[in-house]
Structures are given as C-alpha cells and as structure tokens.
Amino acid sequence: MDRLRNLRARLLSQAAIHSDRLVNEALATADARKWHYAVLATLAEQGPGSQAQLSARTGIYRSDIVAVVNELTARGQVERAPNPDDRRQNVITLTEAGRRQLGRLDRILAGVEDDLLAPLTGPERAELTRLLTTLVDHHKGWTPGVS
Amino acid sequence: MDRLRNLRARLLSQAAIHSDRLVNEALATADARKWHYAVLATLAEQGPGSQAQLSARTGIYRSDIVAVVNELTARGQVERAPNPDDRRQNVITLTEAGRRQLGRLDRILAGVEDDLLAPLTGPERAELTRLLTTLVDHHKGWTPGVS
DNA sequence: GGCAATCGTTAGTGACACGAACAAAGCTAG
DNA sequence: CTAGCTTTGTTCGTGTCACTAACGATTGCC
Numbered sequence A, B: 001m002d003r004l005r006n007l008r009a010r011l012l013s014q015a016a017i018h019s020d021r022l023v024n025e026a027l028a029t030a031d032a033r034k035w036h037y038a039v040l041a042t043l044a045e046q047g048p049g050s051q052a053q054l055s056a057r058t059g060i061y062r063s064d065i066v067a068v069v070n071e072l073t074a075r076g077q078v079e080r081a082p083n084p085d086d087r088r089q090n091v092i093t094l095t096e097a098g099r100r101q102l103g104r105l106d107r108i109l110a111g112v113e114d115d116l117l118a119p120l121t122g123p124e125r126a127e128l129t130r131l132l133t134t135l136v137d138h139h140k141g142w143t144p145g146v147s
Numbered sequence C: 001g002g003c004a005a006t007c008g009t010t011a012g013t014g015a016c017a018c019g020a021a022c023a024a025a026g027c028t029a030g
Numbered sequence D: 001c002t003a004g005c006t007t008t009g010t011t012c013g014t015g016t017c018a019c020t021a022a023c024g025a026t027t028g029c030c
Helices: A008-028 A034-046 A051-058 A062-074 A096-116 A122-138 B008-028 B034-046 B051-058 B062-074 B096-116 B122-138
Strands: A078-082 A090-094 B078-082 B090-094
Touching: A008 A034, A008 A096, A008 B008, A008 B034, A008 B096, A008 B122, A034 A051, A034 A062, A034 A078, A034 A090, A034 A096, A034 B008, A051 A062, A051 A090, A062 A078, A090 A096, A096 B008, A122 B008, A122 B122, B008 B034, B008 B096, B034 B051, B034 B062, B034 B078, B034 B090, B034 B096, B051 B062, B051 B090, B062 B078, B090 B096
Parallel strands: none
Antiparallel strands: A078 A090, B078 B090
C-alpha cells in the first residue's frame, strides 16, 4: 500500500514541482524565469557562445533558446551578433547589465535554496546533491531528436 | 563556477524531467498517463471516493480530475455514480478492468524505477527516498488558491 | 430562510518539453 | 568544382501540466 508515496518517480516529480514553484515565484520578482538564469550563468562561466552551444550547455531546446535570447536582449542583458567566422551562427555575449542581473538572481536563488532545503541538515543536503547528480549524469546520454 | 550543476533546484528539475519522460513513455505503451496511475492506485488503496477526495489524495487539481476520470471511465477502468447521500458528489469506484490495469501499470513502473535508479546502490536508493519524502512532506502545507 | 462553503465542471493561461520543416551557410567526397 | 550531407537559427505546432476564475447545483450552519 501507499505506492504513490513510495514511488521515487513520483517523489521526484512532487519535489520538483514545489521547487519549481518557489524558484519561479522568486525569479518573477526580478522579471526573470529559470531559463534566463541558466543562460546568464552559462555565459558568465563559459564565456560568449553560439545559441547551439547555449542549448547544449543549459539543456534548453534549440527551438526555445530563440525566445529566451530575444527576451534577454530586450532587457539589455545579453547581445546577439552574427559570427563573422561562421555566418550561420550568432555570438551571444553577456552585457554589464546582464552581469548585475545575474548577481541579483544568484542572491534570490540562494534564498530559495535555503527555503527549499530547510528540513535537511548540512550533510543531508550534500548527500542529496550527490545522489541527484549521479542520477542526472547517468541519464545524460539522452539527446532530444536522437531516439 | 558551475552554479547550474550545483543548484539543487535545477538538479531536482533535471532529474524529474528524465524521470517523467521515462514514466510517460512506459505508461503510454499501456494507454495510460501518470494521472491514471495515481487515481487507480489511490482507489485501490483507499477505496471509492469523491473527486474532491481523489484530488486531495493525488495532488491533481480538481479541475483536472474531471478529464482523468472521463478517460478512465471511457476505458472502463472506473465508474462514476452520483452519491445519493450528497447529491453534489460523485462516487468513483474501481472496476475489475481497472484493477487489472493497475497490475499492469505496477509492473511497468517497477521496470522504470529500476532503470531510473540504476546508478544507485540499495542503501542509496533508500536514502534518496527518505530525503525526498522529507522535502515533500515539509512543503505539504501549501494549498493551491490559498496564497 | 438566508448565507457561506463545497462539489463538479468548463474554459482559459502560461510555462515547458519536444517535433517538423526550412533556408542559409559550411564541410566533404568524388 | 559540384553534389550532398550537416549544422545553425528560426518558425510553427503539439501535448502535458500547474493553476485560476467563474458558474450552477447542492448542502450545512446560524
């Protein structure tokens, strides 16, 4: 009995739903969504890149990257310029405003994580991180469109 | 650096996405979705109930329960009858076909969980279950519509 | 007997994951 | 050099899901 409560797939879903709600509510106060953070953080850490690279690094679909970059350019947080070396590509660059926004989002998300992980001790948080990382890495081989 | 990989909120999302995809693909082979399983399992364990009760027990919105029950009745897996004691309510009952379907789905999901948790040892799986349960329970107080 | 709460239901929103197809550009093999 | 394959950005569309708002019918409470 109580299969629902013990199904790991369901536990994962439920936890992710709560987590996503917290994250989205918090980011909304800074006029951002999770994708915005993902792109800004990736640009800050890995430097400028094409949209295809951003897609690979963030896990956002290449069809959805377009809108995200549009929104970020509209907010002046990134710049989109054609790549002279390969005219198929765009080069996306973080602006100063983007860097400031990333700082804000970092602080917001730190608060959310505290909230989210409140019932767990320090070692438990570390263990959860480790287990989840193992899971995510294990299923990494999957690529959309490549059945 | 590598904030994305260390954000628990993001790890949770990513793991849930992989998990949900596996679950949905597997359930689709039996003409079912995760909601179907949630309702069937709840009925089997807690007995017949109103749609409001099902909503509370499964976490499905009461506005979405309608469609799920419609689909399950169309497949002959549950029955919807008005409750004579309270004519606002319907009583949803599991049929024999529903019980058989639940058995099928149970086997399918067991396979999925094996797949999903493949990289984890037995104790690790137990620990993950415990941590996730703690998280989910902690944020249980939240009710939609009640800000 | 009137009011608030409950229940099922419909309709709609917005975010997401994902697919199909296309034009432009680049790469590779003959 | 040319024909063919691949990559890139982009548009449009699909299905699922969480969630809100509103409504008629019913019921419980005072």
